Amino acid sequence: GHASRLNAITQITNRAPKECGKTKPLTDIWATDVFGLAKMEEALSKNAFKAIKNTVTTGAPLDPATADVVASAMKVWAISKGAKFFSHVFYPMTNITAEKHDGFIITNPEGAAITEFTGSLLIKGEPDGSSFPNGSLRMTNAARGYTAWDPTSPAYIMHTANGATLMIPSVFISWTGEALDKKIPLLRSNAAMDKAARKVLSLMGEETIAPLNASCGAEQEYFLVDEHFAHLRPDLLLAGRSLFGAAPAKGQQFDDHYFGAIPARVQVFMQAFEDKLYRLGIPAKTHHNEVAPGQFEIAPYFESSNVAADHQQLMMTLMKSTAKEHGFLCLLHEKPFAGVNGSGKHVNWSVGNATQGNLLDPGSTPHDNLNFLLFCGAVIRGVHKHGGLLRAVIASASNDHRLGANEAPPAILSVYLGDQLESVFNDIKAGKLLEKAKGGLMDLGLSQILKFERDPGDRNRTSPFAFTGNRFEFRAVGSSQSVSGPLVAMNTMLADSLDWIAERLEAALANGTDKTAAVIVVLKELMEMHGNVVFGGDGYSEEWHKEAVEVRCLKNLPTSADALPEFKAPEVIDLFVNTGVLSKDELFSRFEVYAEQYILSLEVEAKLVIDMATTQIYPAVTQHLTHLADVSQTLSGLSLSLENTDLNEAVEQANGMMSAVKELKVALAEHNFASTEEHMSFSAKTLCPLLLKVREHADTLEGMVADDLWPLPKYQEMLFIK
Template structure:
């Protein structure tokens, strides 16, 4: 196989440059492939457009006349741009998107048609999508339904209609439906709280910006590594002498091939209305990041999923391969999808933006403290929302936050909360004197420049938003955002009820608000942490505080099925127990399959590539040792190497056999959770590291000319 390695390296090192033409001003082509409100306004009658805007704003049901008008306009627009097909674009519980293309052309009439019924609802064959036991395999019926809040777009020659996906019995079979409900819940709860301060607020939107980290390697090098092809990560590979320790890649000059690739996929993304705005090198060699501007959370989620697809497709044009796995290379920085989340009122106020007005800062503190309290109350559920086999490799290592959920505020805001907690017992006073006594007037006008960053914190306040850093790079942000918006909606609901109760007793509104906030600050203090999340001291301290540290996915997922979580999702109308159980079943099965694939890839590489290569090289050394002996030259060192190799080979043979038996034993377990734990503990936990250790040691011993796998140093320094 070594010859394949060198052929791949030759291809990678002699690629012709891919020329990327400039498309001119971004403003001239941004969202040119999107059928959004401007395009609707230009093609619909004023009455129909008004109804469509109301449907999008209110989330109300669309009538057949309006649907027909929108479908006809969308078809004409799409055909004018070269589209021949349409599809309902949805996000099943597979971790990716799905689509089934239908032609506009109607053979019976010889014309292109697109009816409102086809726009609003379709019935794809849903039998092979994960359902977690909601329905039998032979019950194939499932429905996709148009989501008007996310604009249609053209991808290739297809008009894509963003949709939700539900079972025949009504349960959600996708990531979008629960997210839409969670966004509605936080809107309702947040609006009611806002009206304690400003009656003009009638709506609160959840906003999201997803920073997407990723690795890029040459396509030929990727194809020559079966583990990358099958599992998305290198299960073997010794760290190169130079990795990321010099900190020279981070924010460094972008390699030419990657720069051209970035420009290309950014152009395609911008045409689709994805507001990508930032590009840079990340910490590890061959690791990069792209970040968009903030959008409504539903659209931002759709755009992130679409962006990943665009990046993968455009990479093909550049003979590159994008790796979205959370930990494709052991010992190097892992990849995350930092979810920057905030709440914005329809009056234009960012509820997490401190103000120069002390009075307005009480509104800021209300949402700020309620969010911290929500994270404290549901930390284990928040941890479950980012659980995956890939993220388990990343959390707590190389600049990724730990599995312990904590909140970072920065020293100044910590001091503000401490003072508010101490100075709460005050009397009713006129004017702004009450805010001064509470210390609220001391909040810096521009927290953005006064709040430090903490890369080790999974959930950090960064000036005017919270950054959920623990989300994995392959994750659909809809899952953690569904949980985050749900727990905040629940906390805001409780907050309003407590304040309202005190006000009905005659307590001044400001004092009622402050009284509840003081209690929340005190109750949630344990979840606030300003130090180094990587340190062993924090692990011990977190345990003393009663914070959970669930390091693996199978056990982390238990939080979804706790009584507390069931009540939470039921109270907010997000998911019923059947949907929760189904999702856990799917997550456990997905974990099992991911670890199973990695285990099989490891066994295949060891048995068919590593051991044969090691033995062949060992035979060369044996001949060398014999020759030295015949010449009367000492062969002690050669014999030591031969003996060392024998130990690693024997270890690999034994460990792979044990791992295979452990896998077979796990496969007979029927309960999905127990089976997932068996794969976690008895397959991955017991054998992955020991097998990798032996292989990586052999990589350092075997002649470089004979080693079959492309090495880290050859993959990670692409120019």
């Protein structure tokens, strides 16, 4: 029999939650491991603090003398927290977080150990750029790169089993100034958005003092599986999802998991995890069960997009390591279990500042309403013009399993506004508001929308991009992804649209048109060109798929192989080059890296399928068959026979599985591709279906082979036993 799987079940059902002691009050632990403005104010002179505060809030460069003072204060603080090492943390083009650790220690001529940390060490580090994927940029002389401190994101202490390390959030840049990471484009996109937004606001007669910032609040879904099961599933360990597994008798059809009671061991994990987040100044706010069994969600309160993106990365790292401490494997994959609800990361996004507030908030005065309509219109135009780009920034082999399935947003990008706001924009489009507007400021009653849309019960859940009362929510983002790519796309398309709006608004105002009428005129043109993207119906329905493509001419890009080439589309190149967010080389290098990752992850899955089918599933099947054959023989010696042994069917399935494995091997050996695009499309159209073909046979066999012989933990075990 297969002792290890059954043994795992016994182990898990007998285990108790990890002892964690009592947690401390929030005020005792909040941001204790962060070197933020409050700590700097305590540690620095008035002048030095003023300089660094200016840098932190406006992104202005820091002079070397101040950098030295800050570095020294940071070092003293970090050492007092037990740190012996410091590390620049950066975000290469993949979704990972990278670190390079250095000791504070140097020895002096007398052989004594002293610590050193100067402004230049704080500001600049030198990892080896060539060991991180940099796409076509490695073809230039920019193979090596360096990291540079991003003072707008605070340094912090990371505690691990081997001690504490001072972590310094950084950008990663080539010697020739090209962005090799996900942070630089995010900072640039925010700057482009700020610049364009100021133009519009100043035409509206507003003085903008504080920089405008994009905000992000990301809702993270994840699965927890007990480590005893995970260790028996190479697919979960190496690919992050199950490549085999028959559907359980009890799935999520009962819908009893959502907001249900959280199992005790999971509760203890969540508490420990959230305490870590609080120490790091990450405002974890809600946690609950999700739709699928074994699935959970955590959503921190929103922050400025740059800090939110860093915190999101840190959260994913801590989630995995804390889960491990509690005997779980944390799965961030978008579709760990076929036939069970997948995981997403809803990216809530708005723009604003301390003086003007949130510009995507309709507000209560007619004047606020106008600004809101302009910014909301800019988003509508952006999603319409750059739906292809928005699809490309959420493309990955793993998210392909989710998009387009009947649970997650479809792969077609449309905008949901809600009934009331949609009718306002439709009235604008139909010219109904123009006459009214000529009378000066008018009340559109938009404050109603706030009240209505904030009620989650009334929201359309099938839309990939929805207005939710005071922000947009990009729901098609994958759970394992960095939020930076989606934020860059949103900020940049907004910058481009606000530029377009500013140009037309300026012309209309120069004609002597009254401000309210000018806004309506511009929005009327915008809606005539881009209103097609607004859709309030059922995004999952077949009618919508047909209408979207055939009537509205929206793009439907079902796989990453279809979506990633959008990075090279002429309108996307123009968008990034004109806004200064990415050069053409930088953009193309991203295509290369993402395409390579797509291809590689499917290859890894193909190899795992071959291996698991051959060395785990097939032997279990033959053992089962041997047993059945023995029994049949014994019985026939007694002139008896067994009916319903399914012997023939099992042999047929086993042969079918192994011949599909053979086909998969042949496909995997194919290396002759004219282009990356061709290779991607081969992976999507040939490899993926073959993976499924092997799986179908294996999953059928799972229902035939004696339970105690089956080597892989089954779906109902992994999902329901905690």
